[in-house]
Amino acid sequence: MFDLSILFASVLNGITTGAVYALIALGLTLIYGVLHIINFAHGASLMVALYGVYFLKEKIGLDPYLALPIVVPAMFAFGYVLQRVIINRASHGKDENILLVTLGISIVLENLALLFFKSDTRNIETAYTLTTVNIGTAMIALPKLVAFIGALVVSAILLAVMRFTFLGRAIRAVAKEKHGARLMGIDVDHVYAMCFGIGSACLGAAACFLLPAYYVNPMVGNGFVLVAFTIVVLGGMGSFVGALVGGLLIGVVESIGGLYLGESLGQVGIFVIFIAILLLRPQGLFGVRT
Amino acid sequence: MNLLEVKNISRAFGGLRAVEDVSLNVPVGSLTALIGPNGAGKTTLFALMSGFLRPDVGQIVFDGIDITGRAPHLNALLGLTRTFQIVQPFASQTVRENIAVGAHLKFAHRDEALSAAEAVAERLDLHVQLDKPAADLTVAGRKRLELARALATQPKLLLLDEVLAGLNPQEIQEMLPVVRGLVDDGVTVLLIEHVMQAVMNLAQHVWVLAQGQLIAQGTPSEVTQNPQVVEAYLGHGTAARLLKSQQVTHA
Amino acid sequence: MKDFSSIAGFVLLVGCIPFFTDSGVVLNFVMMALYACLLAQAWNILGGFGGQFSFGHALFFGTGAYVQVMAQVHLGWNPWIALLSAMVMSAAVGFSVGALSFRYGLKGSYFALVTLAFAEVFRIVALSVTFTGAGVGLMLPLRESFTNMQFTSRAGYVWLVLGLVALALCTTAWLRHSRFGAYLQAVRDNEDAARAIGVNPFTVKLWATVISGALMGSGGAFYVQVFQYIDPSLAFGPHTSVEALVGAIVGGMGTLWGPVVGALTLHVLADVTRNLFGQLPGINMVVYGCVLVLIVMFMPRGIAGIRLHLFKQPVKTPSVGKERA
Numbered sequence: 001m002f003d004l005s006i007l008f009a010s011v012l013n014g015i016t017t018g019a020v021y022a023l024i025a026l027g028l029t030l031i032y033g034v035l036h037i038i039n040f041a042h043g044a045s046l047m048v049a050l051y052g053v054y055f056l057k058e059k060i061g062l063d064p065y066l067a068l069p070i071v072v073p074a075m076f077a078f079g080y081v082l083q084r085v086i087i088n089r090a091s092h093g094k095d096e097n098i099l100l101v102t103l104g105i106s107i108v109l110e111n112l113a114l115l116f117f118k119s120d121t122r123n124i125e126t127a128y129t130l131t132t133v134n135i136g137t138a139m140i141a142l143p144k145l146v147a148f149i150g151a152l153v154v155s156a157i158l159l160a161v162m163r164f165t166f167l168g169r170a171i172r173a174v175a176k177e178k179h180g181a182r183l184m185g186i187d188v189d190h191v192y193a194m195c196f197g198i199g200s201a202c203l204g205a206a207a208c209f210l211l212p213a214y215y216v217n218p219m220v221g222n223g224f225v226l227v228a229f230t231i232v233v234l235g236g237m238g239s240f241v242g243a244l245v246g247g248l249l250i251g252v253v254e255s256i257g258g259l260y261l262g263e264s265l266g267q268v269g270i271f272v273i274f275i276a277i278l279l280l281r282p283q284g285l286f287g288v289r290t
Numbered sequence: 291m292n293l294l295e296v297k298n299i300s301r302a303f304g305g306l307r308a309v310e311d312v313s314l315n316v317p318v319g320s321l322t323a324l325i326g327p328n329g330a331g332k333t334t335l336f337a338l339m340s341g342f343l344r345p346d347v348g349q350i351v352f353d354g355i356d357i358t359g360r361a362p363h364l365n366a367l368l369g370l371t372r373t374f375q376i377v378q379p380f381a382s383q384t385v386r387e388n389i390a391v392g393a394h395l396k397f398a399h400r401d402e403a404l405s406a407a408e409a410v411a412e413r414l415d416l417h418v419q420l421d422k423p424a425a426d427l428t429v430a431g432r433k434r435l436e437l438a439r440a441l442a443t444q445p446k447l448l449l450l451d452e453v454l455a456g457l458n459p460q461e462i463q464e465m466l467p468v469v470r471g472l473v474d475d476g477v478t479v480l481l482i483e484h485v486m487q488a489v490m491n492l493a494q495h496v497w498v499l500a501q502g503q504l505i506a507q508g509t510p511s512e513v514t515q516n517p518q519v520v521e522a523y524l525g526h527g528t529a530a531r532l533l534k535s536q537q538v539t540h541a
Numbered sequence: 542m543k544d545f546s547s548i549a550g551f552v553l554l555v556g557c558i559p560f561f562t563d564s565g566v567v568l569n570f571v572m573m574a575l576y577a578c579l580l581a582q583a584w585n586i587l588g589g590f591g592g593q594f595s596f597g598h599a600l601f602f603g604t605g606a607y608v609q610v611m612a613q614v615h616l617g618w619n620p621w622i623a624l625l626s627a628m629v630m631s632a633a634v635g636f637s638v639g640a641l642s643f644r645y646g647l648k649g650s651y652f653a654l655v656t657l658a659f660a661e662v663f664r665i666v667a668l669s670v671t672f673t674g675a676g677v678g679l680m681l682p683l684r685e686s687f688t689n690m691q692f693t694s695r696a697g698y699v700w701l702v703l704g705l706v707a708l709a710l711c712t713t714a715w716l717r718h719s720r721f722g723a724y725l726q727a728v729r730d731n732e733d734a735a736r737a738i739g740v741n742p743f744t745v746k747l748w749a750t751v752i753s754g755a756l757m758g759s760g761g762a763f764y765v766q767v768f769q770y771i772d773p774s775l776a777f778g779p780h781t782s783v784e785a786l787v788g789a790i791v792g793g794m795g796t797l798w799g800p801v802v803g804a805l806t807l808h809v810l811a812d813v814t815r816n817l818f819g820q821l822p823g824i825n826m827v828v829y830g831c832v833l834v835l836i837v838m839f840m841p842r843g844i845a846g847i848r849l850h851l852f853k854q855p856v857k858t859p860s861v862g863k864e865r866a
Contacts (some may be wrong), residue, residue, distance in 0.1 A: 039648040040596075090838040095649055096594060100790065100837045103596065107783060114823030209700030218823070222779065226661055229654055265669040271658045278655050279645040340737065374737070380730035382795070391727045394720045395739040403720065443738050504841035 006094025009246050016144040018251020019151035021207040023222060025231035025243040026155055027199030033238030034175040034195045036095070037087070040102035042228055043198055043221030044109035045082075049207035050216040051145065057124045064124070064208045065146070071137075072204040084193040106221065113218035123215040143212035150209040151247075154202060159240055161198075164260035165256045171195055175238070223267075227254075230274035236284030245285065293318040293447050293478050294339065301338055308334045309345075310502040316447065316480055319474045323481045325513075326499035327523050333375055334481045335499065336449050340525040341365045348445065353516035366395060369446030375452060375482075377432040385411065386420040388435055392442030401506030410442045414468060417489060418516075437468070447478045454485045466491055486514070502523045515531040544714035544797060551801075552707050556721035574808045575702040576763060580781065581788030581800035582709040583756035588786060589794030590716050591749040592729030596653040597660030598757055600638065601631040604774030605758025606765045607667065610679045615672065620690035624762050632751045635812045639750030640681020643743050645792025657782075664777035681765055692765050698767055705759050706801075714750060715798050723748050726795070752840035757785065780826070787833050793843030802845050807832065 024046060031039050031075040052071055056062040063068075063119040082105070131142040156277060162168035174191045182188050231250050235242025250270055258266030294316040301309045307329045316322055319532075324332050337343040339350060341362040350358045352370055362372075369427055371392075380388050383474055386406045386465060389407035397403040411417045414434050419427065424435060433453055440448055453469065454462050462485060472479050483489050498506040500522035506513050512517055520528055561679055582603070588594050603648040612623035641685075642655050666821050667673045685691045692698055716722030727735040728742045765771050778799060784807075792803020810832065811825045836843060 038654070073653055086834065090834065092841060096843060097837050099594065099596075099650055099653055099787075103783070104833035105832045107833070108827050109830075110828065111823035111826040115821055115827065119822065173617070226654075226658060230658075233654075233711065262669065264665055268662055268665050271662045271665075274658045275641075275655060275662075278647060278651055278658075279641060282645075282651070320863055342733070342736070350660040361741070362736040363739050363741045366737060371739075372737050374734065378731045378734040380727050380734065383726065391723050391735065391740070394723055398720055400718050400720065400723070403723070429627060439734075531780070 004029075005137040006259070007256070008136060009140075010259045011140045012135060012140055013144070014252035014255030016140060016148040016251070017116065017255065018248035019148040020206055020210050021224075021227055021231055021251050022244045022247025023151040023154055023202055023209070025228045025235070025247050026158055026240060027202035027206075028228045028232050029238060029240060029243040030158070030171075030195055030202075031199040031236070034171055035083075035192050037091075037098045038095075038102070038198075038229075039199070040225065041082070041105040041109065042102075042199075042203070043223070044106035044227030045075070045129070045221070046203045046207060046224055047113060047216065047218065047221035048078070049200075049204045050211055050214075050220065052204075053207045053211045053215055054124060054216050055120055057126075062276065063126060068208045071208055072201045074257060075204030075207075075239060076197040076201035078197075079203075080193045080197035081199075083196035084189065087196070088189060088192065092105055106225075110218050110221060115216060119217060119219070121215050121217040126210055126212055129212055131148060141159075141213055143209075147209035147213060150205065154205045155240070155244055158202065162240070165196060167191075174276065226274065227270055230270055230277070231281070232284075233274065233277050234284050236286035237239050239284070239286040242284055242286035291316045292316060293353060295349075295351040296335075296339065297349040297351070299338055299345040301334060301343060301345050307502050309338060311348075312499070312502075313348075314497050314504065314507070316478060317495075318446075318478055319473065319476070320494050320512065321470070321479045321481075321492050322495045322497070323483050323493035323510075324497050324499060325483060325486075325489055326505075328456070329382075329501075330499040330522075332499050333451055334502075336372055336451055336482060338364075339466050340370060340449060366443055366445075370449070371440045371443050371445040371447075372449035373436045373451050375443040375451040375455065377429070379427070379432055381423075381425040381436055383424055384421050385416055385424055385427070385435055385438075388424050389416075389438045389442045393437040393441040406462065407438075407442060410438045413471075414438045414441070429456045430458075430465075432467075433457065433465070441472070441477070445477060447480065450479060450481045452482055452484060454483060454488055462488065464527050490514075491525050542714075542718065544717060545711070547797075548707065548710045548714060551710070553701060556700060556703055559694075559699055563694075565695060570808075570812065572695055572699045572702060572767070574805055575699065575706050575740075575828030576760065576767075577784060577788055577808050579702060579706050579709055579760045579763070580757065580785040581804040582713060583753050583760060584714065584785035585789040585794060585796075585800045586716065586756065587749050587753035589789055589796070589799065590722065590725050590729065591746055591753075591763065592726075593648070593746060593749070594653050594786070595656040595753075595782075596786070597658070597782050598699040598753075599777045599779065600656060600660040600663055600782040601635060601757035602761040602764070602781045603660070603663060603667070603771075603773075604754075604784075605631045605761030606771045606776050607673055607679070608758070608831055609762035609765045610681055610771055611672070614679060614680060619688065620766065621688070624690070624759065628755040628758050631761070632755040633751075634758075635750040635754025636747065639747045640752075643746050643750075660777050660779075660782065664773045667773040667776060668830045674772070674775065678770060678775070681769040683769060691769075698763075700862040701766070702763055703847075705756075705763060708759070709756050709798065710801075712756065721745070721748070729795075737798075764833060783826070783829060787829050787857070789843075791832055791836050793845035796845050799843055799845045803843060806844065814825045831853035837858055 028039060028042050031037055049071060053064050053067055056067045057064060087101055091098045128142050132139040133142055133145055170186050172192050173186060174188055178188055231243055233245040235246030253269050254266060257269035292315040296312060298311050298313050300311055305421045324428050326332055338345050341360045344359040349356060352368060357365055386407050388402040389410050391405040393403040397406055411420050414437060416434050416438055427435060443463060454465055466488060493510050497504055497506060498513055498519050504521050505522060506516045559568060584598050607643055608627040608630045609623050612618040612626050613620055638659055647655055647724050668676055685693050722742045724745045727740055728745050732742050788804035788807055789800045791806060795801030807829060810828055814824055
């Protein structure tokens with residue numbers, strides 16, 4: 001129906017977007033895989049990070065990529081504190097409570113943003129915003145290409161941390177057996193907060209890569225939450241590789257869906273996949289069925 | 291007449307054969323027990339009988355009807371009810387309301403169910419606590435509640451999973467006549483029990499499960515003297531050692 | 542019975558308010574407060590009594606709203622008939638979503654996510670399809686008369702929504718004193734124990750979704766009659782979903798009056814905030830969000846709630862697809 005070159009460009013676009021989606025989902029995978037928390041505030045946290053990157057550019061002219069060393073640690077701290085101070089206290093050990101608390105947090109964050117920044121959609125302009133790169137017959141926006149590479153790099157770092165560091169081992173221990181880990185002397189509350197922090201830090205990185213090619217407004221988080229969850233569920237809860245693959249897949253689905261069905265209706269494909277996965281294959285592509 | 295017939299059922303989880311080729315028949319009006327060391331598969335067997343799990347092979351016939359793989363609530367409608375090893379009260383409700391849920395199987399009207407619940411509570415000595423929240427009961431109380439709730443469904447066969455677990459000796463003494471009373475009232479009872487005193491006291495027939503397989507059956511005294519059973523509980527070679535030590539003391 | 546007499550008292554009391562005052566401000570307040578009560582009560586039936594937390598209840602709201610408008614504008618139906626059809630359609634949507642979700646054993650967070658996903662799907666479809674007016678939405682032409690369910694004074698709307706609230710209250714009271722309600726709460730408290738004593742969790746949860754959906758749909762239909770306009774984000778956006786659930790949770794889930802108390806409290810809070818801070822966009826929701834977080838942290842039972850001792854263990858791995866016998 002569409003000729004091959006358009007399809008090719010669409011797929012490439014989808015892959016680049018998908019890589020950023022994957023980065024967003026990676027943080028969520030970590031949080032869910034370890035804490036078994038459905039973090040409804042994930043999208044709103046991304047929005048916070050995006051605004052951070054935006055204002056750094058607008059107020060002090062800091063290029064988003066150069067803002068990484070600021071935004072990532074800041075988001076880490078944000079996530080750490082959020083988990084330690086609010087979410088942990090509210091859980092009382094029940095899933096439902098965490099669900100509600102993170103929902104509440106997302107509402108507060110989104111509407112505070114609405115309050116302070118109004119509902120205007122904002123984007124930034126940099127020297128390279130409009131530059132494109134030729135790959136085969138397709139023209140890909142440079143920021144998107146950078147985002148793609150950046151997402152892969154961050155994912156690799158995350159995987160390395162989980163594999164090779166003491167923290168990574170502690171996290172995996174807590175994920176498997178919380179009480180046993182505590183008995184081994186691991187500070188479980190700290191590990192939980194670290195996970196949340198790292199997950200949020202991933203969002204910080206994602207925001208730096210995302211903003212040049214995208215935009216920000218207070219409601220932007222909503223769109224990302226469901227997409228992120230779709231990816232996490234599709235990839236298999238707790239599987240990083242799954243989140244990566246899932247992210248790329250979803251990016252491509254969205255892109256091709258948009259091609260055939262138009263911008264807004266194309267999004268439906270994602271949610272339909274989400275519902276289908278939840279119903280038919282809840283363990284996702286890489287997860288393990290209990 | 292056999293109320294429940296279990297025919298060669300097996301169930302595996304991945305590589306683990308939880309129940310392997312088990313067959314047994316529960317006569318109507320009897321009080322029988324299923325014993326065996328931890329992890330033998332007793333609760334799994336209950337789950338298979340009551341419909342919470344589907345057997346991989348085999349057949350289960352209840353009151354002449356094939357109930358293999360039938361959903362638990364449908365089995366309850368037929369008269370097969372089970373309790374749980376770890377008590378599961380409806381924590382946000384009172385004792386009366388808890389039992390009423392069971393009674394509703396037979397009584398559609400709220401008022402009728404509530405009075406039926408009261409009657410069952412009286413039988414099991416729970417009437418003092420009728421309006422207490424179920425979450426406030428002691429372990430013994432919760433066990434009684436679990437029993438009461440199941441009893442309110444007016445079952446033909448009651449599968450009791452370790453109804454005496456967690457009770458102190460006094461409470462066990464108080465529970466024994468209650469269980470015996472069930473059979474006197476016409477309910478067939480099959481117990482999973484670890485408290486040997488109860489098994490000896492109550493059961494007319496005992497099945498022994500070890501590592502998923504039925505290794506012995508008979509009267510309580512037959513079964514406890516069976517060397518295979520001793521081995522299953524106390525380890526390989528124990529039967530011989532016990533025999534030897536007895537000979538030494540007699541010498 | 543105690544419940545029904547208190548409901549009757551409430552209805553009489555509130556119903557008399559329009560006789561004592563002509564003030565548009567007061568009547569508007571009462572009307573919107575009752576509207577919030579209706580939404581919270583609808584959510585409470587599935588969430589509070591059924592223990593299934595829906596994060597996308599706007600799904601039913603939007604369905605009701607759109608059907609109400611479309612039946613009148615596209616089919617020329619009388620609004621009172623349209624109201625019935627709106628409730629029927631919302632119930633049907635509830636049936637479908639419930640059947641799918643519960644057939645596949647969705648619970649807890651997964652159920653919440655799926656309802657959110659469905660709401661989003663409906664929103665996107667409404668946004669893209671012409672007969673729902675696409676992004677522009679649909680308008681209800683102004684024609685005030687009783688038969689047309691449009692009233693010159695707010696009093697008419699107050700009585701209309703009061704009627705719906707009374708319906709919701711009576712439904713809730715019925716839940717508290719019926720076998721279905723006992724079964725529903727049993728499933729909420731412990732699904733396996735309920736199954737063992739003859740309760741079919743699937744049908745029970747399904748019908749709860751249907752009832753909850755129908756009532757929520759009536760809220761949507763009411764909204765459209767009052768504001769005479771609906772668009773995809775008003776209909777299916779998160780705002781309404783949140784309003785419904787926060788009201789029920791704050792007031793106390795699983796009770797008769799909890800949602801009323803909660804919705805009223807939030808409404809008053811929202812009004813007070815508006816008076817203090819002016820018409821700042823989003824300030825209401827900030828308050829709702831904070832209240833939600835605080836209530837969950839310090840008063841999880843809500844203001845009037847029951848003890849929801851959920852004995853469930855936190856999910857270690859997805860327990861979505863349970864063993865099906």
